[in-house]
Amino acid sequence: MELIWVGAAYLAGLVTSRLHLPPLVGYLMAGYVLNFSGVESNDTLSHLADIGIELLLFTVGLKLKLSSLLRREVLSVGTLHLLVVTLVSALVYFGFNGQITGGLVIGVSLAFSSTVLAIKVLEDSGELSTLYGRDVLSILILQDIVAIGLLAVANNKQPSPWALCLLLLPLLRPLAYRLLSASRDDELKLLLGIVLALAGGVLAQKVGISSDIGALLMGVMLAGHPDIDDLSKKLWGLKETFLAAFFLQIGLADLPGYDEVIQVFQLLSLLPLQGILFFALFLLVGLRARTAFVSALALMTYSEFALITSSVVVKAELLPPAWEAVIGLAVALSLAIAAPLNRFSHRIFSFLEPGLVRFERKVEHLDRLPSSIGGAEWLVVGMGRTGMSAYLAFKQQDMRVLGLDADPINLKNLLADGRRVIYGDAEDSALWETLPLEKIKGIILTMPEFEARSSSIKQLKNLQFAGSIGTVCFHNDEESELYRLGATFVIHPLIEAGKQLAEHLLKSTSKMDF
Template identity: 65%
Template sequence: MVELVWIGSAYLMGLIASSLMFPPLVGYLVAGYALHASGFGPLTALPHIADIGIELLLFTVGLKIKPSSLIRGEVLSVGGWHLIIVTVVSTLMFFWLGQQITGGLVLGVSLGFSSTVLAIKVLEDNGELSSFHGRDVLSILILQDLIAIALLAYAEDSQPTPWALELLVIPFLRPIAYRLLEASRSEELRLLLGVTMALAGGVFADYLGISADIGALLTGIMLGGHDKTEDIAHKLWGLKELFLVAFFLQIGLNGLPNQDQAISALALLAWLPLQGGLFFFLFIMAGLRARTAFVSSLALTTYSEFALITTEAVVNSGLLANEWQAIIGLAVAGSLAIAAPLNRYSHILFAWLEPVLVRFERKKRQLHLDRIPDTLGVAEWLVVGMGRTGVSAYAALHARDKRVVGFDADPTVVEAHLAQNRRVVYGDSEDTEMWSSVPLDRIKGIILTLPDFDLRCAAITQLRNRGFRGQIGTICYYQDEQEELLRLGASFVIHPLIEAGNQMAEHMLQSD
């Protein structure tokens, strides 16, 4: 009965949040507080279910990333300086308020962390986890998690075991993992393998005194690269979403603050724009464009769920008063509720603020991958989205000696194509500045193979508004999509599955 109450409440509040144009997780947070106010306490198994959800989330993230793509100069400079500045300011504030300096230091560092769960979930929902700014955000979150391990060890007066370096063994287990994946031919076996490996990585890391989340992430990275990992990530999607509901519920179920505590939490929320502004400034100083800096900063402008853990540790150690648990709980919940809808419409927000934000860009920026190309050379055809469909279109044009260049928002995809001597450059289709600035004088036609329908619509609209008169070819999956794409200005639209059926029939008739 209790399980039905909290699951049903989460659904109802998530439904209301969605109808108000908020992400469902905002409803889950409200449901947690509503259940607590109604006299329901947290279920014993709820924290454990939430931990499983986080481990599955980070495991699926690991499936999609390459370690080399996470090592960037701006990660250490932006992430490091942000933590240092926030720590100093927070510690001075706690000292000024009369709190114990040690507890204030630990909590100050904790408030410098961003929510890993929210940032990754938003990036994944928006399809931006593999983009340039998505990888920068993920790298900074990993850096924060590593510092968090040491901070928690200090707060709890414990430390990882000397055997923690055994985590480095995980990458060498890839041949065994690949064999298991190839042997798992049915869909349910691949799903079970993914869950097993995610939990195994978490248990192994926890045994070594390291955060289980790190172990799950490393296990995902180890398994990544196989052609069947995309299938595992797809099958784990719904499962991890269900488990993550417990994470958002338990924040509210842990307790409601009183009036004074609520005011303190609101004061902490008032500092969030300053944290976001600091991130933006540091990204700009690192040489990134205003758009990349803004979208990345927005994803990082939250208080981390890790602050809940450190707060409990310092309170139990007597370093801070008990009231801080309720204050930090509400501050974290509030930051997630505010950041979720803002990140959902981050590109629209940037379009409104672009005239102001671009003024902060450095005049002599470093040659970062996120720059817009000044020239496309002698290229006459452009393929946007270098997935399987895009690569096929690129190859077909190249085979006919056409001058073609490809665009893709995933840096690792760009690097892979360059290694195969394909002309591919970085380009994010959601970047309005790209469509208004990229040189199209020589371009005769553009092929859009973007998986997201809204992105295809936006790209066609911006190209036609710019005055591009060449051909625009794209794909669709539904009849109403085809009608809308043609209305916006597409020259032709192809349904991949229908086209596959037509080609199969043609081949059969030719061989008859």
């Protein structure tokens, strides 16, 4: 039976990924196909699904940082969005067959956006560290915290007085930090993460609390350790594997009938309203239309947490079992719709830009465009390791160089080191239109994502930039395309590194012979 589950999940996930959709959409579809074929779920699949949820919430806890949640745009947009949706849900479900609690929990959970999809889209495009990427991630974490509270309400269980002892978990942080520091091998770090997540779940169950909350608190306890990002990356793939069991289980639980399918499409029709609400709130706190649009599009989905809460609500008999199938299909289709939209979000905005910029507030924007570049004659866009090396090479020759980067944390560190850098997102067409390009002799583009480099070259050529454009490529097919678009020169970092290694080796050998 396990082979059938895993094989079906893999094949369906492979098909959806080739269609540029998240694999979890395929897992849900595989569950429906297996259900239709007469395959049933059992306790083993349910147990694996529970482990997946615990690992998911543990990794959420690892990312919890109070400072990121206290930013004005995060608190105001995240809180106002949840309040508006809660109010609407309360009105809609007020007379829901007397099952107000279950209806309200489902309604609020539909306000949550997909953490898995948003993070994957931002990581794939290299925008997770940008201003809007950090805001989206922080809002997702804020939603996850509220989701945990909903799970506690939906469980409808009276916790033990000992439950308050879970609040003492932070006192064990020094011990947890020592264990993680002592676990130098990758497999030991991974095992420690699993042990802590499962231990949190067991402790929570012992005191009458959902195991998911215990796993989250364990993650919070470990948050802040220097190796936490490394641990999160190691747990990511394992968590996704176990979550496949959860998505399969949803599909195997029940097939939606005609009435349920109608309800699914009604829920999907509300997605544009959710996107419009996010867009309006981002504009309200002072973001530009472009940043507000791409952020709203990243959040315009239904969340995996809606699947979890619907499952809990149904088990607590607060809603009919059919709602589990309705929410499962609605989440799957919302992700299928959102994935391609997010992939082309910048292009979509370019098409809609004339109409959307009219809604911007006439204030000092948080993501403001640079008003001046001083006397700079050379620009380095993307201040990672490659960009920083180029910047220092210019400085060593006393050239007037300026760095641009979209990562606010990186900018803060560079400014503290005395570097001349400003905020600038290369995919923002308004950036190139604002910069005084006639003063610039040359621009180096070092962004890792090909789309950002190619679109920047297109915009520069459309603006008739007469200077030199240098950039990097990481695949052979990129080089010819970048030259075709108008790049002056293109280098492959790994090829250049090999050439330099050979040159240095030959020089050192010739000196030894001499």
